[in-house]
Amino acid sequence: MxxxxxxxxxxxxxxxxxxxxxxxxxxxxxxxxxxxxxxxxxxxxxxxxxxxxxxxxxxxxxxxxxxxxxxxxxxxxxxxxxxxxxxxxxxxxxxxxxxxxxxxxxxxxxxxxxxxxxxxxxxxxxxxxxxxxxxxxxxxxxxxxxxxxxxxxxxxxxxxxxxxxxxxxxxxxxxxxxxxxxxxxxxxxxxxxxxxxxxxxxxxxxxxxxxxxxxxxxxxxxxxxxYAGWQKPTSFDYNLLVIGGGSAGLVSAYIAAAVKAKVALIEQHKMGGDCLNTGCVPSKALIRSAKAADTLRHANRYGLEAVPVKGSFKAIMDRVQNVIAKVEPHDSPERYQKLGVDCISGHASFVSPWELEVTHSDGHTERLTARSIVVATGGKPAMPPIPGLAEMEPLNSDNLWSLETQPERLLVLGGGPIGSELAHAFARLGSQVIQVEMADRLLMKEDSDVSALIKSQFEQDGIDVRLGHAAKEFAIEDGEKVVYCEHQGERVRIAFDQVLVAVGRAANTRELGLDKIGVETLPNGTVPVEEDMSMRYPNVFACGDVAGPYQFTHAAAHQAWYAAVNGLFGQFKRFQVDYRVMPWVTFTSPEVARVGLSETEAKEQGVAYEVTRYGLDDLDRAIAESADHGFIKVLTQPGKDKILGAVVVGTHAGEILAEFTLAMKHGLGLNKILGTIHPYPTWNESAKFAAGEWKRAHAPQGVLNLLEKLHGWRRGKDTKESRSVYAPD
Structure with missing residues (x-):
């Protein structure tokens, strides 16, 4: 300056x-x-x-x-x-x-x-x-x-x-x-x-x-x-056109059909989107198989004889596909057609704010008009521009599910939720996993104590966690695949058999023709949206991965309600999307579940807070299941029981978190959780015990001292006298 x-x-x-x-x-x-x-x-x-x-x-x-x-x-x-x-x-x-x-x-x-x-x-x-x-x-x-x-x-x-x-x-x-x-x-x-x-x-x-x-x-x-320069149609084919058959698109179409609007859903690939076909459903099926393998391998924890895990990786992946097939009818065209949705297999691009050109799977094209249009085309794995990476034929969360042979040495590029979930699953299934993350810890959106616990568990399970390693170049040397990373100024060579890239996602917006209606995308492909989920035009909406800021199935469904309702009834009243209470879960083992502010975010935003912590090693149910590790951490306003955020790290963390999410959504404090009867012995008792920790820390000491004196007086004792100690002769 x-x-x-x-x-x-x-x-x-x-x-x-x-x-x-x-x-x-x-x-x-x-x-x-x-x-x-x-x-x-x-x-x-x-x-x-x-x-x-x-x-x-x-x-x-x-x-x-x-x-x-x-x-x-x-x-x-x-x-x-x-x-x-x-x-x-x-x-x-x-x-x-x-x-x-x-x-x-x-x-x-x-x-x-x-x-x-x-x-x-x-x-x-x-x-x-x-x-x-x-x-x-x-x-x-x-x-x-x-x-x-x-x-x-x-x-x-x-x-x-x-x-x-x-x-x-x-x-x-x-x-x-x-x-x-x-x-x-x-x-x-x-x-x-x-x-x-x-x-x-x-x-x-x-x-x-x-x-x-x-x-x-x-x-x-x-x-x-x-709308200057556009000619609005005098009549419309539909009330609502939805592009994309993933979570956001399905919910938008469902809501429109439920209120008897005429709606069409256009999907060029598979109904169900990433969540059903390449995301939530297959990954959780794989994680469950990995957990079963870990249980068998460590059966001695439960008083049984530990056994070596043997099995066919192809059989595991076949089970994953069977799980997808079993869930698939929930998102099928047949189901939605019965609900009143016109399901169209094809590709759509914008002609105007009210008109789409649709290329059907059989090759013929037509133009469809609607009063409102919802873009819900989802996302895809991002590929970093690292020299030599393309020649490695990298795996990602989309193409992973076609594997039939388990990688002996798997390099996982990325330490976020997707990379961490898959790294842990493959390690438990027997692969030698090397996880490379350029940051100084895993799960950067969580607090450092959460990251440290997950890293410790990963290393116990045999994962070679390389933090502070930035992948710079991939190559094949003497028939062996290698990556060169930069770590603290030094060049580090890592050999592997296959690489799984999990460094983020980009939105699927390139072929939508958004430029024709003057909508510019952000560098990751997402589109800027207003609080009512509209983008530039009051009748054109986006939800799910294309809108951000969250890339969760439940966030996409949440946004879809606002997009559909505002698209159908926005001329009368508009609703603004509410992100105040957005939970999420990373399905490692232990699970990491969070809602609201973390300590790091509270400090960055200048929000005053207190921390209450409860260790799951104290929970009877956790001890009974030999899963007594992890913790609950709750942030509250100083001196008050109002919840600002909560994180649960442990077995069944996603289910335990639901109670804190409900409390935050409806303005209930820890005192309400403490006053709720919880069955014994259950995992959800931990929420009550966390609330009890807060209550003990905020007990009114002055009142308790007076009560001690009252009880002593009622016993006829002088409260000032020293207590006698029994000692045997």
Whole structure:
């Protein structure tokens, strides 16, 4: 940072410190305005132009430095100068002040931001060039957005100053008028009887209605703008068209059919999507086989004779396919057709916001129209651009299930949930697993104590965990597959037979023709969505992996409800998706289940919290099953039992977590869990015992001391006397 920037920062700091230390903020209050109204009115009459000029200078300074008091200054403009002159003074001063703040933010941070995040800034600038003026007007029209944040944020973009100033001035004008007009009425209050005057009530009504009116106007303008150039059909083939037959698409179609809407579901591959065919169902079937193998191998834990595990890997994979086949009817075209859904096998791409071109499996094409369209095309494994990786014919969570021969040496690239689940399963089935993760721990979204426990268990089960290893190059040397990793500045060679890549997922949006309707995808293929799950157009929605931010089957189903309901009834009422209580489970052994904040997230967000911990080695059911390892950790508000987050690490963690999820969803605290009867001996007793740990830590010691004295008095004993200790002769 150069000297000019440091001097600018120093000047701002000095002015702000002087402002607060001098008590100037006390003059920018409604009480101060009323207290000095008469004397200021008299002075303004004799010094009108000086008063207007001085007022504007102060207003510019307050706005430019983001100091508190802009609202009071606006009311003062109406109180002292009336509607016409007050509106002129405030609108000009606020625009100048906002522009100065805009320029200062640009001068101080724009270059640094562009250097560190070049690609992000470039994408942001393209969006600003295309829609910046409209979005700025939207933000200015709705008073819920703090204007000082808008000034700073826009200064970091490539928007031209002239555009910023003109749009800000025009968009702030309606709100400025409302506040200035209110100021003219407040200036007339001399007694309580004036409070109920018609003019004053009208001013307050305008203040209350303005956000609603602004929201309606913004929505109307936005709809007109995004649909400009498109010809809306006069009639439609369907109420709802759904692209993708995975979890999100199936739920969307089901909801539409349930409310008797005409709906079609278009799927180009297999119904059920990733979850049924390559994700949740097959992976959990494989994990169960691996758990059975581990149980046999360690039968001595249960007083039995441990036996060597022998079996056909092909038989295991055949069982996986049988499980898929057994679940498949739940997601079949036949079932959904009976529910009233038109199931179409083919590929769809956008023609307009209401029209899709569908290429059927038999090759013929047709165009279908609908009032609303839902994109739910799911995701696919991401492949990192590492030299030589493609030549290794890598496995991933999609093609893994066609394996018939078990890899003797399996390299797992990635330490997230998918990589960890599959690494542990294959290790328990007898493969020699090397897990490579470039970060310093596994499961980076969890707390470090969770990661440490999982790593310890992996190593006990024979997994060679390589943390801090970044894969740089794959090669075949003397007929052997190898990967070269960088670790602490050194080049590390690892040999393997097959590699499984699990470093994240990308959305399936490339062939949807989204560019034809002006929708740009993010680097991972996902599309930006609003809180009602719409993307750019109020009638086009996305849910599931294509929308993010979560890539869970249950999150996709959750989003699908909002997409379907808003698509069918959004003209009457729109619902905003609620992510406040989103649980997830990583199916390693032990399982890792979490809902709400982790300790790491709480610290990063500055959220105050307390931690209650309960070890599952204390749980009778866990001891009986020789599974007495793991813990429950609950974050609560300091001094209160309100749950901010919970993590369970152990056997049946996913089931135990449900109680905490329910409590968070419905605002129940740990005291409610403690007061609930839990059958004995069950795994869910652990939730009650965790609540009991919190209760003991927050027991009212003063009350307990008084009760101790009361009980001693009732026994006729002096509570001050020392307790006798029995000792045999």
């Amino acid at each position: 150069n000297a000019k920037k440091w001097l600018t920062i120093l000047a701002i700091v000095v002015v702000v410190v002087v402002f607060w230390s001098s008590g100037a903020q006390e003059y920018l209050t409604l009480d101060a305005l009323k207290a000095h109204q008469q004397s200021l009115d008299a002075w303004i009459v004799d010094h009108a132009w000086l008063a207007v000029g001085g007022y504007m200078v102060i207003y510019i300074a307050v706005t430019a430095l983001s100091l508190p008091g802009a609202t009071i200054m606006t009311l003062a403009g109406g109180a002292f100068f009336g509607n016409v002159y007050g509106l002129a003074a405030v609108s000009v001063a606020s625009t100048i002040g906002a522009s100065i703040a805009f320029l200062v933010a640009r001068f101080l941070a724009r270059d640094t931001l562009r250097e560190k995040y070049a690609s992000t800034v470039a994408r942001m600038d393209r969006g600003i060039e295309k829609d910046g003026a409209f979005y700025l007007a939207t933000l200015r029209l709705v008073p819920a957005f703090p204007f000082f944040l808008i000034n700073i944020a826009m200064g970091l973009t490539a928007m031209r100053l002239r555009t910023y100033a003109l749009v800000s001035w025009a968009a702030m004008l309606p709100g400025t008028f409302v506040y200035v007009n209110a100021g003219t009425q407040l200036a007339q209050i001399e007694s309580t009887g004036d409070i109920v005057s018609a003019d004053l009530l009208l001013s307050f009504a305008l203040l209350g209605l303005f956000p609603l009116i602004a929201k309606f106007v913004v929505g109307f303008i936005r709809r007109r703008r995004v």
